[in-house]
Amino acid sequence: MNRVRLIIFNAALGPLDYKVPKGMKVEYGSVVVAPLGPRQIIGIVWEEERLPANPVPEAKLRPIIEALPVPPLGRELRRLIEWTADYYCASLASVARMVLSSGGAMRGPTTMTEYRLSGSEPERMTPQRAVAMDALQNEQATIRELAEMASVSDAVLRGLVNQGVLEPVEVNIDRPYPKARADHDQPKLSDDQQQVADRLTDAVKARQFAPFLLDGVTGSGKTETYFEPVAAALRDNRQVLVLLPEIALTEAFLRRFENRFGAAPIVWHSSLKSTERRRAWRAIASGEAQVVVGARSALFLPYANLGLIVVDEAHEISFKQDEGVRYNARDVAVMRARFEKFPIILASATPALESLQMAESGIYERLELPSRFGGATMPTISTIDLTQHPPEKGRWLAPELVEALQDRLEKGEQSLLFLNRRGYAPLTLCRNCGYRFECPNCSAWLVEHRFTRRLACHHCGHETAQPDKCPDCGEPDCLVACGPGVERIADEVAEIMPEARVAVATSDTLNSPEKAAEFVAQAEAKAIDVIVGTQLVTKGFHFPDLTLVGVVDADLGLEGGDLRAAERTYQQVAQVAGRAGRGSKPGEVFIQTRHTDAPVIAALADGDRDAFYEAETDARRHAGAPPFGRWAAIIVSSEDEAEAKEAARAIGGTRPNIQDVMILGPAPAPLSLLRGRYRYRLLINARRSAQVQDIIRSWLGALDFPRGVRVSVDIDPYSF
Numbered sequence: 225m226n227r228v229r230l231i232i233f234n235a236a237l238g239p240l241d242y243k244v245p246k247g248m249k250v251e252y253g254s255v256v257v258a259p260l261g262p263r264q265i266i267g268i269v270w271e272e273e274r275l276p277a278n279p280v281p282e283a284k285l286r287p288i289i290e291a292l293p294v295p296p297l298g299r300e301l302r303r304l305i306e307w308t309a310d311y312y313c314a315s316l317a318s319v320a321r322m323v324l325s326s327g328g329a330m331r332g333p334t335t336m337t338e339y340r341l342s343g344s345e346p347e348r349m350t351p352q353r354a355v356a357m358d359a360l361q362n363e364q365a366t367i368r369e370l371a372e373m374a375s376v377s378d379a380v381l382r383g384l385v386n387q388g389v390l391e392p393v394e395v396n397i398d399r400p401y402p403k404a405r406a407d408h409d410q411p412k413l414s415d416d417q418q419q420v421a422d423r424l425t426d427a428v429k430a431r432q433f434a435p436f437l438l439d440g441v442t443g444s445g446k447t448e449t450y451f452e453p454v455a456a457a458l459r460d461n462r463q464v465l466v467l468l469p470e471i472a473l474t475e476a477f478l479r480r481f482e483n484r485f486g487a488a489p490i491v492w493h494s495s496l497k498s499t500e501r502r503r504a505w506r507a508i509a510s511g512e513a514q515v516v517v518g519a520r521s522a523l524f525l526p527y528a529n530l531g532l533i534v535v536d537e538a539h540e541i542s543f544k545q546d547e548g549v550r551y552n553a554r555d556v557a558v559m560r561a562r563f564e565k566f567p568i569i570l571a572s573a574t575p576a577l578e579s580l581q582m583a584e585s586g587i588y589e590r591l592e593l594p595s596r597f598g599g600a601t602m603p604t605i606s607t608i609d610l611t612q613h614p615p616e617k618g619r620w621l622a623p624e625l626v627e628a629l630q631d632r633l634e635k636g637e638q639s640l641l642f643l644n645r646r647g648y649a650p651l652t653l654c655r656n657c658g659y660r661f662e663c664p665n666c667s668a669w670l671v672e673h674r675f676t677r678r679l680a681c682h683h684c685g686h687e688t689a690q691p692d693k694c695p696d697c698g699e700p701d702c703l704v705a706c707g708p709g710v711e712r713i714a715d716e717v718a719e720i721m722p723e724a725r726v727a728v729a730t731s732d733t734l735n736s737p738e739k740a741a742e743f744v745a746q747a748e749a750k751a752i753d754v755i756v757g758t759q760l761v762t763k764g765f766h767f768p769d770l771t772l773v774g775v776v777d778a779d780l781g782l783e784g785g786d787l788r789a790a791e792r793t794y795q796q797v798a799q800v801a802g803r804a805g806r807g808s809k810p811g812e813v814f815i816q817t818r819h820t821d822a823p824v825i826a827a828l829a830d831g832d833r834d835a836f837y838e839a840e841t842d843a844r845r846h847a848g849a850p851p852f853g854r855w856a857a858i859i860v861s862s863e864d865e866a867e868a869k870e871a872a873r874a875i876g877g878t879r880p881n882i883q884d885v886m887i888l889g890p891a892p893a894p895l896s897l898l899r900g901r902y903r904y905r906l907l908i909n910a911r912r913s914a915q916v917q918d919i920i921r922s923w924l925g926a927l928d929f930p931r932g933v934r935v936s937v938d939i940d941p942y943s944f
């Protein structure tokens with residue numbers, strides 16, 4: 225090749241053509257460095273006929289500077305990038321960037337320098353240095369990362385390096401990972417499990433696209449079961465990707481994996497250190513990496529020979545990315561399996577209605593594990609009608625639930641209280657003047673976090689210290705907490721049962737793998753009597769002596785008014801209920817609600833999953849909602865409110881008139897101010913077969929917006 229077309233990064237540009245210097249070898253998928261004006265940019269060599277033409281005369285072409293020494297992206301991966309960009313109305317470059325997510329990972333030497341405290345003192349201690357040295361006690365990372373951890377400038381740390389207080393450590397990013405072995409410790413499977421495992425193992429051996437819905441009740445041993453096809457892929461020297469929804473919970477999973485295969489898998493998530501990231505990326509691209517366990521971003525890595533994907537807890541909404549490329553990793557994973565021809569397993573006890581529908585229509589093969597492993601029974605579930613049996617004044621737990629908690633404590637069994645609200649109280653207001661604490665960047669209340677004595681925005685991260693007087697009227701001691709968060713429930717438990725050991729489990733308290741591991745170890749050692757947690761504790765955990773689950777407010781999710789509210793409530797409550805009675809002692813679940821007759825609550829109480837899905841299916845069919853119809857959202861935002869509104873109006877004013885395609889809005893988005901940007905949205909509801917993406921592309925493509933306006937498209941949105 226002597227003339228190539230590149231997908232360009234770091235630029236809002238389309239594809240550009242370049243000349244290949246004599247002697248340089250590139251092919252489709254090659255990652256190269258090329259000049260752009262005075263700068264150097266990274267690009268990927270693409271099939272020119274698949275990209276819009278770029279009419280630059282031969283003589284004007286600039287030469288590529290360098291082809292990077294990494295394997296070219298394979299043809300199937302290139303097709304996946306195109307499919308994703310096309311389906312989610314994103315640019316090729318923004319999708320391709322996720323593949324090379326480690327930036328310059330492929331360039332340069334195979335070692336990187338990290339720094340750690342050497343133990344010696346600086347000649348002169350400054351407050352900044354003291355802060356840094358305190359924060360970096362047990363850390364080792366690059367200067368940039370250490371600076372971030374310690375919230376000081378790079379310069380402060382470079383000063384410490386010069387004085388020998390921080391010492392360099394050379395990290396070899398090509399050192400091999402421990403090898404996993406397919407037969408390290410193979411468990412004996414139940415008959416049901418074996419049957420499912422055999423089917424999946426055969427599919428791995430067949431090396432064909434085959435999508436499976438592994439539909440097994442909580443505690444049925446889905447993990448043990450899908451470990452068998454993982455083993456089959458290992459024997460076949462093919463790579464495996466396991467997508468998990470929550471990195472805080474990988475700890476327990478990693479331990480199980482290590483017990484089974486004799487070595488931990490490679491972990492991939494967005495907060496990896498750069499040395500770990502580069503090491504993992506290279507091992508994945510070279511084929512050395514055997515099994516990768518990761519968050520959704522692991523899906524786009526350039527695996528050399530992927531042979532299986534497992535999406536665990538496949539119903540989880542965290543597989544959907546809500547910024548940048550707004551893709552759903554579950555759905556793109558199925559496409560990846562299809563392009564690269566291998567099986568994919570979607571595992572869940574509460575599958576998304578879309579997945580069930582795919583199974584129903586025969587596109588996915590459904591494999592069922594109908595009972596819990598080892599003879600454990602499903603928990604009994606009852607509702608507590610809060611309108612009939614309200615908690616005492618100023619409390620949130622009804623008498624019946626309190627009694628059950630006390631009973632477990634006496635028996636030495638564990639309880640779990642679930643409330644999907646971090647912090648102490650979702651709203652703080654002044655009793656004197658009615659002032660409410662609101663985020664300056666978002667249309668949201670600030671949430672009180674009593675442990676840290678701070679008020680925080682859960683959308684943008686804005687924080688302030690908890691004041692002791694009202695900022696508006698100046699009155700002291702007038703601020704009251706409204707409504708409960710998990711911290712407040714934990715306080716209530718401590719008041720009712722002072723002798724109980726209570727642990728709060730949220731992304732605030734379990735914010736590192738170490739803390740998560742410590743929590744699991746304590747719960748397993750029965751050093752915790754009552755866990756109070758958010759959705760973080762609804763899945764993955766297996767504590768055999770946990771016999772009581774209390775859902776503090778089952779109505780919380782129903783009030784949001786989003787498209788999947790009922791389904792999400794069903795999934796969350798069923799999942800958290802699934803934590804009860806997983807050992808030999810039976811479990812009991814109480815659901816506090818004001819709507820005992822809502823179909824979702826009734827179905828939960830009756831343990832009748834089918835009834836819920838049937839009712840939900842009818843409702844969705846009526847509303848033309850997925851999987852029967854489609855939704856898409858157009859979100860317009862700007863830091864300037866008038867500008868955002870004007871742009872939304874312009875879009876609304878040019879809406880196409882197409883049969884069976886309903887376009888609603890523009891209206892202020894539910895979060896009408898988010899991270900300092902004012903947001904409007906339009907909603908598109910269409911029949912299944914409508915070419916929604918094409919409609920949106922030609923509609924928006926004809927419009928021009930001021931620089932400050934951002935227009936993003938969300939296909940199959942989860943929340944509007």
Ligand code: ADP
Pocket residue numbers: 411412413414417440441442443444445446447448449597764766
């Ligand atoms: P699920 O993911 O379906 O909720 P898990 O995979 O967590 O269920 O399994 C529940 C418990 O049963 C776990 O402690 C697991 O180790 C155990 N278990 C499942 N299958 C087996 C098996 N075949 N042999 C031994 N233990 C098993």
Ligand code: ZN
Pocket residue numbers: 663664665666668681682683684685686899
């Ligand atoms: Zn905010």
